[in-house]
Structures are given as C-alpha cells and as structure tokens.
Amino acid sequence: MTQSPPNPILRRLPLIAIVVAAALGAYFLRDVLTFDTLRDQRETLIAFRDANYLLTVLLFVAAYIVIVAFSLPGATIATLTGGFLFATFPGVLFNVTGATLGAIGIFLAARWGLGERLAAKMEASQGTVKKIKDGIDENQWSMLFLIRLVPAVPFFVANLVPALVGVPLNRFAISTFVGIMPGALVYTSVGAGLGEVFARGETPDLGIIFSPEILFPILGLCLLAALPILIKAVRGKKGL
Template identity: 75%
Template structure:
C-alpha cells in the first residue's frame, strides 16, 4: 500500500534533515570554512576568480545558500569572503542573495514540517498566547524587519520564527532581503579590506558592527520599523 504524502513524518523530513546536517556540520566542518582557511587559500581563490568570474560568483552564492539553509558553520566567514573576492559591491549583493535563498529554504522546510500545525494551534488558542499571535499578525512587516535588523537576533531563529507564525512567503523574502542589507554591507566592507589584514598577519574586527557610528544608524532603522506599531498603539489609546 502506497503511503500518503500527507503523513506527518514526510512533512517533517526536510527540517529534521536540516537539523541533522547542522549538527554534523558543527562537529566536522568547523575548520573547513574558517578565517584561517581563507587566509591560507586566498591566492588560489583570487586566481580562480580572475579566470572564472561569473562561475565563481555563481558558486559562491550557491555555497552561501547551502551554508545558511543547513545552518552550517561559516556564514560570517562567507560574508567576509564575499567582500574579499568581489569588493563591497557586488560582494554585498552576492552575500544578501545567497543568504536570502538559504533562509527561504529553511523557512519552507520548517513551515512545511511544523509551522502549519503550530500556526493552527496558536490561532485556536486563547488568552495571552492568542493576543501575542494577533499582535504579531497585525504588525508582521515591522516585526520581520526588526528581527533582521537587530544584530543580537541569531539568523537561524529569524528564519524559524516567521515559519511558525504563518508569515506569507513573499513577505518573508522581501523582509529578509532588505532587512539583512545593513549588516551585510558592514561585514562585506570588512571583507573587502582583508588584503591589508592578511599582509599584517592580523584578524578582522568582527565587532565593528557594534561601533557607535555603525550601530546607531541600524538602531535608527529598528526604530523606523517599530514606528507603525507605535502609531497603532497611540491611535488605539485615543480610541478608548
């Protein structure tokens, strides 16, 4: 007898596979995509890029998407590599594109496996949980941009949370692509200067995003994302 494709274990297979690969990757791949590995292979990478620019760009975006989709270690190193190989632009564009494709992969896997069922449970719940769910639904754009802009929110969680809250795919893609641009540009620009860092035998400053001249504009974008939520709250109080 043929098994129905609607069986729960089949729907959960993609996200469970991602989690398994992520666990294995954390154990066995940590040393393969690292700053040291980039430093040791930088000349070969530059030579290959010069000889095959389009192919290199395509393979880079594909590898970045796979790393994000399977939550493998090395996403930050890949962002730096994008800047090192392709400069701030188009490096930032390649980084954002790869990250968005990978994010869509894990988002769809999570929503297909658990998101629809969890979303129905939250929608049918009562009390505080239902109020939180309704509040997020009413301000989805603001919340989606906010979790992308805040540096402290792990990228993995920012991909899973919308899947469990029934966020439409189109909305997820747009908010992900646009929301990660500020951080991607910062780290890509750091990667663009890796040549000098390598020549000095130093390591890049990954804490640069928390420098006031960079963090404050990002926080300003966060406040802008929250503005519609605050306006709704003010109007709601006036209507009481």
C-alpha cells in the same frame, strides 16, 4: 475522492535533515570554514576567480545558500569572502542573495513540517497565545524588519519564527533581503579590505558592527521599523 494527509514524518524530513546537517557541520566544519582557511587559500581563490569569474559567483552563492539553509558554521566567513573576492559591490548583492535563498530554504522546511499546523492551532486558541499571534499578524512588516535589523536576534531564529506564525513567503523573502542588507554591507566592506589585513598579518575586527558609528544608524532603522507598532499602540490607548 479525498487525498489522505501527508505522513507527518515525511513532512518533517526536510527539517530533520537541516537539524542533522547542522549538528554534523558544527562538529566537522567548525575548524574548516574559518578566517585562517580564507587567509591560507586566498591566492588560490583569487586565481580561480580571475580565470572563472561567473563560475566563481555561481559557486559562491550556491555555497552560501547551503551554509545558511543547513545552519552550517561559517556564515560570517562567507560574508567576508564575498567582499574579499568581489569587493563591497557587487559582493554585498551576492552575499544577500545567498543568505536570502538559504533563509527561504529553512523557512519552507519549518513551515511545511511544523508551521502550518502550529499556526492553525495558534489561530484557534484563546488567551495569550492568540493575542501574540494577532499582534504579529497586525504588524508583520514591522516585526519582520525588526528581527532582521536587531543584531542580537540570531539569524536562525529570525528564519524559524515567521514560518511558525504563518507569515507569507513573499513578505518573508522581501523583508529578509532588505532587512539583512545593512549588516551585510558592513561585513562585506570589511571583507573587501582583507587584502591589507592579510598583508599586516592581522585579523579583521568583526565587532565593528557594534561601534557607535555603525550601531547607531542600525538602531535608527530599528526605531523606524518599530514606528508603526508604536503608533498603533498609542492610538489603541487613546481609544480606550
């Protein structure tokens, strides 16, 4: 006895929930998850952390997962908060763990709702679409690391694209955890220094990731990630 395929609407419910939550979050939370809120609530947060460290860690990671999984505003503020509450280390681990688990949530929702069918259609297609799919398949690790390392690629896009082209979950999870580490380390370290920033009545410089001493090493990592693609391209031309 064969099972009937799941209702398409039911398959898309998680993705629909994410879209609805993102829209509601953008409207209701844009003035809540802000630097000003962190500054005003810093003493309360520190007191709670000192009295309930493990619980604070669990609540923080859970909140980060929800923010990323539902594409709510405030991911950058969450990263700064991780550094502010837990220092650069282990704060960066808490930030990366929350971001990775949240990204996996979007990835699974997109793949379950759209990705498997879309990937199958791309595999069965011909011409340019098939070439793009094959190109991604041949260089999955490199492409996954590149979209994580390049600051210009939106995090939401980097979560959706792999799901729509059939990337395995384990590759997505590993490349996300490792690939977002450099940027997360920068912003976590900024968050770790917020105490002095608050004392001076200033706001943190979130554009620090584009300063030469930070950007050039990240671009170097991008080049390293792209190296296998470049080598294959050169070998392909020589084989013509």
